[in-house]
Structure formats: structure tokens, C-alpha cells
Amino acid sequence: MPELTFLKIEGNHSSPIQLARLVQEAAGNPAQKLGKHYFDLQGQALAEGQFEDKDGPRKVLVAVDLVERAAGESEEDKAEALARTKAKLDFFYQQLADTLPSPLLRDKLRANFDRLTCSNQRFSIIPIHKEMYFHVLRCVNAVTIDQDRARTAFKFAYNYVYQLINADIAAFLNDCEDIGVGEINRFIDQQRVKYATVAESMVMSHLLSPPAATPRENSRKWLKTHTAADMDYLATNQLTGVLTYVRGAEKQQSSHSKKDQPAAMMAIDRYALVRSDDAKERFDDAKPSQSQVKVPSLKEFKAQGRSITISQQIRDFMVGYNLQGSDAPPVVYNLLTSLPRGQDSCEQEASAKKIFKGAHHYNATRDNRPLFYVMNLPINQHTQFLHYDGSKTQKEALLLADLAMVHTVLKDLLTPGNSFVANIDSLYQNYLRNRSSDKESEGGYFSKSLEGKQAIKLLRALKEGINHGKVIDFSASDDATRDVLLEKALLKLYASKYPGNKVGDQKEYASLVQALFLAATNNHNFKGCKSANERFSYVENLNALLFSFKAGTLESKIANEIKKLLTGYIDGNISARDFALKLHSINDRYNVYNAGVMPSCMDTGTPKCYTKPSKKVALGTELQIRGVNTNFFLAGSYSNVFQANASAVQAHSGMRSRFGELHKLTEKQWKKYYHTYCSSSSDGKVIKIADMSRVARAVIADYSEKAFAWGSHFKQEAKDFLVDNQDLFLAKGSWTVAKSQELLGKTATLHKTIQRSDKFSHKSTFNTRLLFLQQELQKHVEAAEPAMELEQPRVLVAEA
Incomplete structure (x- = not known):
């Protein structure tokens, strides 16, 4: 090899x-x-x-x-x-x-x-x-x-x-x-x-x-708390024309450990590799075109005997990234999770409630500059609907998503002089000043306040106007820039699926709405589900695809496909369903395993995300996710995503249980092998070259001939190996280094063969035996080489 x-x-x-x-x-x-x-x-x-x-x-x-x-x-x-x-x-x-x-x-x-x-x-x-x-x-x-x-x-x-x-x-x-x-x-x-x-x-x-x-x-x-790679990742993609840089989490902390340490954040920056012909400004090598942050659900934790609240963590982030100035853009925390139906077994709703209140508490300290918003759209479809006639958590989640949309996308599209954003902002400021408590956990929801109810009334009317074409000019003119096309498509889709009342197919569009939002807004978005791995990877690659279109760096054929979809949807010539299906199809064909999956690989391992087998998947006609398993969250049209075995590779799941067993088994078996096969040497530790034939045969023969309760999947391969190499094992004369080298090569080939087998398991004692044997053969070859080097010059002199 x-x-x-x-x-x-x-x-x-x-x-x-x-x-x-x-x-x-x-x-x-x-x-x-x-x-x-x-x-x-x-x-x-x-x-x-x-x-x-x-x-x-x-x-x-x-x-x-x-x-x-x-x-x-x-x-x-x-x-x-x-x-x-x-x-x-x-x-x-x-x-x-x-x-x-x-x-x-x-x-x-x-x-x-x-x-x-x-x-x-x-x-x-x-x-x-x-x-x-x-x-x-x-x-x-x-x-x-x-x-x-x-x-x-x-x-x-x-x-x-x-x-x-x-x-x-x-x-x-x-x-x-x-x-x-x-x-x-x-x-x-x-x-x-x-x-x-x-x-x-x-x-x-x-x-x-x-x-x-x-x-x-x-x-x-x-393996549960500190599994993240202690390094960074950088990738170029000539198809999207984008370089992605991921800065690894500090101190190898895992996104699954938030009890005694800050959330494991990873900064994700994107740089344009090629300059767009109609770029508004020259791309700067030192400045990313998009800078966002992967973060698992924030939760309170203890450090040095004191509690670190969610609002304190938000403040630490904003200070660390210098985002508290008067000209700083708004920051939006995109939760990429859901308010689950039924029992909140994963505490997603409980976590969301605390984050909602933590954001309000932070904003209340900002002296008329609330800069932190929360968007909690139902990404995995196994969720409650977001509407203003639902529970108090449903109302708050939709109101906060509306706030985020108003202060980012909507304000860019409203005609100059429109006072709507200022009116909503004034209501929110009054709510923050009138909060009943300065304690983070006790403050009431914005949606329950008098100001919140007034804001809901205004937002309902605004979205109704958008849906009837009265607020935004939904025409995709030939000179419309790519960022305007993205913003208009996003606002149209959002207003139609989150108008305030319950919309039956709302959940089927959440992932696309979320990805459009991340691509359309260049502010320092937080993004991440509970562990910031599964739903994150899915949405992140959609974001990357749409961002490259916006940056003007995407390959021209694909860019033209996306532009045609955007303009058709904005003009009303393409339905929301066809628009979503075709965008997901483009992502599935060209981009679904792009750099967006790597932060999860760096953290705890490849993300779990499944698609439900269906005839409609092959036809690309399904958006809905069926069943009750929340790990099925990709739009039903995806046909290239295969992650069924991801859990077995993740550090906090299959790898963690497997690794502990492997450690014990390997140590136990190797001690046994040294005692059994090395006892003939003078010091009981090092096998003499002369003994290698006997030892090598014994290591393999004992496996093939003795009965084991488990781990004996390769007995036939072991027997075949002994038969095929009996001339080597039974060779007359002394055992030489050349024979050790020959046997080492053949043993390595056998080892490779069994490891390629579908029957291979870390519990296989044959695997452990072959590892042991190769180690010993290699040591003997290396031990003999210095002696051979010393002897070689004497031979040369004699010949001379």
C-alpha cells in the first residue's frame, strides 16, 4: 500500500x-x-x-x-x-x-x-x-x-x-x-x-x-462533550464560484455540550472567487461577502459558580463581533427547528421560549437600538403551525419572525417615506420600556402586550396588502438586480405562507423561506437547530446556492435556471409549489453535499437527515414529509441524499458506544496475544526472527480452528490463507527477513480483504489478530534492518 x-x-x-x-x-x-x-x-x-x-x-x-x-x-x-x-x-x-x-x-x-x-x-x-x-x-x-x-x-x-x-x-x-x-x-x-x-x-x-x-x-x-475538530476548514467551488471558510469551535467543544460551557460556535464566511460583471463594488480578498455563525440552541450554563444567561451570551457575541455600534446591522437568530406537536421530548419548545425572552431582555438594554431578532420557522415539518390564532408560543414565534423580516428585507423594498417600519419599531420599543420585570426569565411575551397586539394588527394588514400586490411592486423588470429578485421572491413566499392565519401547506415551504432569508441578508445571522448539525446542513447548502446566485458567481446555466424561476414566481407565472420544487431540484442535482455539510462533520460527524422513499421522489413532485420521525425533514423531492447510516458515525451516538468497547477489547486481546505468542522469547516480550513462522501460523490457526461464540466471521478466509501459504510456513531452513517481509505483505492483503467485507466489524477477533501480527512482523523487519546495514559495507569491501 x-x-x-x-x-x-x-x-x-x-x-x-x-x-x-x-x-x-x-x-x-x-x-x-x-x-x-x-x-x-x-x-x-x-x-x-x-x-x-x-x-x-x-x-x-x-x-x-x-x-x-x-x-x-x-x-x-x-x-x-x-x-x-x-x-x-x-x-x-x-x-x-x-x-x-x-x-x-x-x-x-x-x-x-x-x-x-x-x-x-x-x-x-x-x-x-x-x-x-x-x-x-x-x-x-x-x-x-x-x-x-x-x-x-x-x-x-x-x-x-x-x-x-x-x-x-x-x-x-x-x-x-x-x-x-x-x-x-x-x-x-x-x-x-x-x-x-x-x-x-x-x-x-x-x-x-x-x-x-x-x-x-x-x-x-x-466524545460527547469535546469532539469538534481543533482546526479550520476551507473549500473552493468553481461551480458556485465561492470559497467557504469555517472557523472551528474553540477548545474542541461539541454542540451537544452546553451545560458547563458556552455554545460551540463556528463562524462561516463566504468569499467570491470570481468577480461578477455587474458587481456593485470590488470584492475584497480580506472581507467576506457573507459572514454568518453556526450555533446550537443557546441555553443558560454555569461558569465559575455563576449562571451565564442567554442575554449575556448574546451580548458577549455582539461585543466580540463589534456589532453594537449605531451603524451595525440587525442580527437574526435562525433557530432552524420547530415547535413540536405533542410532547416536547427534545425540549425544543422550552428552549425556544427561553431564547425568545433572552432576546427581549438583551434588546431592552440597548437604549433604543434593538439589534437582535429571532426567527423560528418549522423546518422539519413535524411541528405546530405558526399563526396568530394559536398558542402563546405560536403567536410569539410568528411575531418575532415578522419583526426580523420587517427590519431586514421589508425595509429595503418599501418605497421611500413609508413609515411602516418606524411604526412597528416604535411599538416594540414601548414594549421593551414597559416590561414588567428586569429579570430575563420573568418578562412577558411581546405578543401578549398591548403594543404587541397592535403590532400584530398592523402586520396582518401589511401581509394582506402584500398578498394583493398593494404594498410591493411584484414585477420582475429586466433591470432588477439579483438581490432584489431574491428579496421579492422571499417576501412574496413568506407573506403567502405566514399571513397570520393558519395555512395548510405552510410547513412545506419553511426550509426554502429560511434559506432565501439567509441568502438575502448579509448580516451576521446566527443559524442552527438544537445541535446545529442536522437541519443546519440542509438549509446551509440551499443558502450557499442562493447566495452564489446573488453574488453573480454561480455557473451561468444554473444561474439562468434560478433567475427564470425567481422572475416567473414574482410575476405570477409560476406557482409557489413549482417554484419550490424546482429550486429544491437544482439543489439536489448540483449542490446538496456542498461545503454546508462540513461544519457538522467537524463537530460530531455527518448529519442525520433522511428522505422518505416514495415514487413521488423520483418524479420530483413531493414537498411534504410524511410519518412521525423528525429526522425525515428534507423536502420529499430529494433523490440524492443518503444519510441512513449517519447516526452510527456520529461521536455522541454510534461512535461513542462503539469506541469504548473497542478500546477495552483491543487492550484485552493484545495482552492475551503477547502472553500466548511471545512467551518463547528470552525476555518474554520480543519474538525472535527464528520464531516468526511458528508465531504467525499460530495467530491465524488458533482463530480458524477454535470455536468462538462471536467474532468468528472469517474462519474460512483464515483457513484458505493457511493453505495458500503453507509452503512459506513449512519452508525448510532458517527464517529470514525476506520471508518476514513476504508474510507481512500477504497478511496486509488478507487484512484489507476482510475489512472490505460486508461482514467486517470492530468486534471481529480476526481483525485484532491481524493487526497484532502485522505490528510484530513490522517490528522484526525494522529490527533486522540496522544489522543488515552494518554488514553491507564489509561485503562491498571484500568484493572490491
């Missing part, structure tokens, strides 16, 4: 754009041997670099898109761009092809590789290589606090898993013709738990091999 590495960019760098350019230049350098480096199935080269930071250098994983964008629209331009793309990605193709047994039968692999990785659909493919990067990193951090050993173990395990992924994908792509995005994603999802367990096994074996690394105490608890 060849040892691969990441592209390395030396030095500390000041901006994401600068670092991305350096990686792009390195990847395009003919002298750079890209075949020795890592790639991702989305057509990106993977590199590691560092950013300058006030607290010291920050490590960053860089994923640079190698697919070239055509300079023009002609077929010749497109053919030239494709040729350049294939030349750069051929290094990755060759890595895949080299895993196949025959160099003559690769036609299907080539055709499918070009159809997927070299196409505009590549960012709807599961980024499994990047996903496993953060999984392996999480593994090593969970096992040890020794950073040097952790880094060595990471290199060892990631190199192994990366090539296992490549071998599986190559075999799959070479098996059938015309494989589509949905098919490759279904296959990857079926394999991802295997990749995770192989990674965990390789990490554990490496760190527990003598001398064992300093262990982390209570790794299971750590």
Missing part, C-alpha cells in the same frame, strides 16, 4: 483567499507529483496549511476544486475546460484505477468517473474522503492526549482508510455503466460505517502498540 500525503503549504497565511490560491498554484504545478497526494470524490485536491491568528497559528484543511470552469459558452470553450480538468484529475483517477486487479478492464470506471467527478453534479456526491478525515481526527483525539503520537496515528489510519475507500469506489464504478449520483451516494452510505470502524480499529491498534500512547481518561465522556 503506497504512503500518500497531503499537499503541504508552508508558512502562516493571512486570508482564506491567499491560502486557497497557493494550493491552487501548487496543484497546477507540473512538477508537483499529485498522484502522491490526497483527493476527494468531489474533484478537490486536499491540502494542509496554517492561518495567522491572534492566539497563534490555526491548522486548516484546504479542499481546492480542480475542475476548471469554461471561459465562455461555446462548445469549444467547454471542451478545452474539460480537457484541462481531466488532465489534473487524472492523478486521482489513476489512484482509483490502480486498485483494480486488471489494467485492461477499466472502461466503466473511466466513463463513470468522468460523468461524476468531472461534472457539474460533483458537489451532490457525499464527500466521504473529507468526512473520514474528521472522523479519524476525532478518533485519535479521543484515545490520547499525546499530540505527537496522535498525529502519527492519524497519518497511519487516514492513509489506510483513504485507500480502502478508493478500492471500494473503483470496484463499484467499474461494475456498471451510467452510474448516477444517487447510486454512488447510496453505495457510500452503505459503506460509511465500515470505513468508520476500520478507522477506529487502525487508530486504536496504532496508539496501543508498545510503547502505548498516554491515554485520555474517560474517552466516552469526551
Whole structure:
């Protein structure tokens, strides 16, 4: 198995754009041997670099898109761009092809590789290589606090898993013709738990091999509270023309741990890679075009004996990002969750109530400058409706969403001199001054106050006017800018689905309304569901797609599709249903696994989000989510999302329970193997070269011949291995280093075979035995090499 590495960019760098350019230049350098480096199935080269930071250098994983964008629209331009793309990605193709047994039968692999990785659909493919990067990193951090050993173990395990992924994908792509995005994603999802367990096994074996690394105490608890990657992520996307930079959470804190620490926030900045022809201003390399923050549901926590309230956390954020000045834009907290029907088992409604009151309490201290609003739309559809005739929580949620819309999108579209925003603002200010208590938990809802009731009356009338075309000019003129098109479509959809009374299909449009809002507003939006992972990833990629349209950087064909949908909907020529279905379809085809999924991979693991199998999914005619499982929250038209096995990979779920067992099992079994198979050596620890034949055969034979209650899935493979290599085991004469090397190679091949099997499990004792045997063979080869080097010069002198 060849040892691969990441592209390395030396030095500390000041901006994401600068670092991305350096990686792009390195990847395009003919002298750079890209075949020795890592790639991702989305057509990106993977590199590691560092950013300058006030607290010291920050490590960053860089994923640079190698697919070239055509300079023009002609077929010749497109053919030239494709040729350049294939030349750069051929290094990755060759890595895949080299895993196949025959160099003559690769036609299907080539055709499918070009159809997927070299196409505009590549960012709807599961980024499994990047996903496993953060999984392996999480593994090593969970096992040890020794950073040097952790880094060595990471290199060892990631190199192994990366090539296992490549071998599986190559075999799959070479098996059938015309494989589509949905098919490759279904296959990857079926394999991802295997990749995770192989990674965990390789990490554990490496760190527990003598001398064992300093262990982390209570790794299971750590996997629930501090699993986030201690680094940043940066990715370029030539399809959207956008660079995404994610700043990792501080102190590796998980979004699932909010009892004794601040919420695990991740800043997400987007930069335009290409300049729009009609851009209003020049893009600044040092200034992002969109800057927003991923944050789980805020909740009160204790620090140094005192309670840190939600309003205090809001204030800390606003001060930290310098957003309290008189010219600062409003900040909106987009909860991306729901007010659940029935029992509030996940405390989503209880959490929302506290956040509502915390926002009011913060705004009451702002001296006539309320700058923090909350939007709590029902993203997952398993929810109560938002209307003014419902419960007090339903009323408050809708009123706060209306406030957010008024102070961001509506004020940009109203004609000069319109006093509506000022009137609503005045009512809210009066409410804040008249709050019955200065305690955060005791303040009443805005919707229950006299001022709130007046505001509701005004807002009902406003949205009724919008729905009848009396407030906003809903005509998409030819000279309308992209940001105005987004704002008008958003306001029209919002007013029609959240008018104040109950709307039957309201929940089917919430995710699109939310994504349109994030893309249309460039202020520092908070965004995140309870853990800021599942619904966040879904909405975030919709936001990224729509933002790239607004920035004028999106690939022209897709941009024209979106513009046609926006103008048609605004003009009334396309229904809300067709508008939503077609936008979701574009996201599904080109963008659904874009960089928006990576913050979740950095935090606790790939997000859970399911689609309900249905004939209507294939037809792209379904928005509604059926059933009661709240993890089914994607619009029913998606056909390329496959996350059924995500939970088993997440740190706080399947990985946490699996990892504790693996640690105990590995330590127990290895101690047993050393005692059983190493006792013949003089010191009881090191096996002599002369003993290796006996030991190697015994390690495998004991597995194949003895009965085990569990973990014995590969007995036949073990027996076959002994038969196939009996000449090696029964060879006369002394055992040599060459024989150890030969056996090491054959054992590694056997190990790879069982790890690619569907029967593979971290509980397999055969897996543990093979890891042990390879470690011992490798040690003996390495121990013999210095002696051989000392002897070699004497031979040369004699010959001379």
C-alpha cells in the first residue's frame, strides 16, 4: 500500500483567499507529483496549511476544486475546460484505477468517473474522503492526549482508510455503466460505517502498540462533550464560484455540550472567487461577502459558580463581533427547528421560549437600538403551525419572525417615506420600556402586550396588502438586480405562507423561506437547530446556492435556471409549489453535499437527515414529509441524499458506544496475544526472527480452528490463507527477513480483504489478530534492518 500525503503549504497565511490560491498554484504545478497526494470524490485536491491568528497559528484543511470552469459558452470553450480538468484529475483517477486487479478492464470506471467527478453534479456526491478525515481526527483525539503520537496515528489510519475507500469506489464504478449520483451516494452510505470502524480499529491498534500512547481518561465522556475538530476548514467551488471558510469551535467543544460551557460556535464566511460583471463594488480578498455563525440552541450554563444567561451570551457575541455600534446591522437568530406537536421530548419548545425572552431582555438594554431578532420557522415539518390564532408560543414565534423580516428585507423594498417600519419599531420599543420585570426569565411575551397586539394588527394588514400586490411592486423588470429578485421572491413566499392565519401547506415551504432569508441578508445571522448539525446542513447548502446566485458567481446555466424561476414566481407565472420544487431540484442535482455539510462533520460527524422513499421522489413532485420521525425533514423531492447510516458515525451516538468497547477489547486481546505468542522469547516480550513462522501460523490457526461464540466471521478466509501459504510456513531452513517481509505483505492483503467485507466489524477477533501480527512482523523487519546495514559495507569491501 503506497504512503500518500497531503499537499503541504508552508508558512502562516493571512486570508482564506491567499491560502486557497497557493494550493491552487501548487496543484497546477507540473512538477508537483499529485498522484502522491490526497483527493476527494468531489474533484478537490486536499491540502494542509496554517492561518495567522491572534492566539497563534490555526491548522486548516484546504479542499481546492480542480475542475476548471469554461471561459465562455461555446462548445469549444467547454471542451478545452474539460480537457484541462481531466488532465489534473487524472492523478486521482489513476489512484482509483490502480486498485483494480486488471489494467485492461477499466472502461466503466473511466466513463463513470468522468460523468461524476468531472461534472457539474460533483458537489451532490457525499464527500466521504473529507468526512473520514474528521472522523479519524476525532478518533485519535479521543484515545490520547499525546499530540505527537496522535498525529502519527492519524497519518497511519487516514492513509489506510483513504485507500480502502478508493478500492471500494473503483470496484463499484467499474461494475456498471451510467452510474448516477444517487447510486454512488447510496453505495457510500452503505459503506460509511465500515470505513468508520476500520478507522477506529487502525487508530486504536496504532496508539496501543508498545510503547502505548498516554491515554485520555474517560474517552466516552469526551466524545460527547469535546469532539469538534481543533482546526479550520476551507473549500473552493468553481461551480458556485465561492470559497467557504469555517472557523472551528474553540477548545474542541461539541454542540451537544452546553451545560458547563458556552455554545460551540463556528463562524462561516463566504468569499467570491470570481468577480461578477455587474458587481456593485470590488470584492475584497480580506472581507467576506457573507459572514454568518453556526450555533446550537443557546441555553443558560454555569461558569465559575455563576449562571451565564442567554442575554449575556448574546451580548458577549455582539461585543466580540463589534456589532453594537449605531451603524451595525440587525442580527437574526435562525433557530432552524420547530415547535413540536405533542410532547416536547427534545425540549425544543422550552428552549425556544427561553431564547425568545433572552432576546427581549438583551434588546431592552440597548437604549433604543434593538439589534437582535429571532426567527423560528418549522423546518422539519413535524411541528405546530405558526399563526396568530394559536398558542402563546405560536403567536410569539410568528411575531418575532415578522419583526426580523420587517427590519431586514421589508425595509429595503418599501418605497421611500413609508413609515411602516418606524411604526412597528416604535411599538416594540414601548414594549421593551414597559416590561414588567428586569429579570430575563420573568418578562412577558411581546405578543401578549398591548403594543404587541397592535403590532400584530398592523402586520396582518401589511401581509394582506402584500398578498394583493398593494404594498410591493411584484414585477420582475429586466433591470432588477439579483438581490432584489431574491428579496421579492422571499417576501412574496413568506407573506403567502405566514399571513397570520393558519395555512395548510405552510410547513412545506419553511426550509426554502429560511434559506432565501439567509441568502438575502448579509448580516451576521446566527443559524442552527438544537445541535446545529442536522437541519443546519440542509438549509446551509440551499443558502450557499442562493447566495452564489446573488453574488453573480454561480455557473451561468444554473444561474439562468434560478433567475427564470425567481422572475416567473414574482410575476405570477409560476406557482409557489413549482417554484419550490424546482429550486429544491437544482439543489439536489448540483449542490446538496456542498461545503454546508462540513461544519457538522467537524463537530460530531455527518448529519442525520433522511428522505422518505416514495415514487413521488423520483418524479420530483413531493414537498411534504410524511410519518412521525423528525429526522425525515428534507423536502420529499430529494433523490440524492443518503444519510441512513449517519447516526452510527456520529461521536455522541454510534461512535461513542462503539469506541469504548473497542478500546477495552483491543487492550484485552493484545495482552492475551503477547502472553500466548511471545512467551518463547528470552525476555518474554520480543519474538525472535527464528520464531516468526511458528508465531504467525499460530495467530491465524488458533482463530480458524477454535470455536468462538462471536467474532468468528472469517474462519474460512483464515483457513484458505493457511493453505495458500503453507509452503512459506513449512519452508525448510532458517527464517529470514525476506520471508518476514513476504508474510507481512500477504497478511496486509488478507487484512484489507476482510475489512472490505460486508461482514467486517470492530468486534471481529480476526481483525485484532491481524493487526497484532502485522505490528510484530513490522517490528522484526525494522529490527533486522540496522544489522543488515552494518554488514553491507564489509561485503562491498571484500568484493572490491
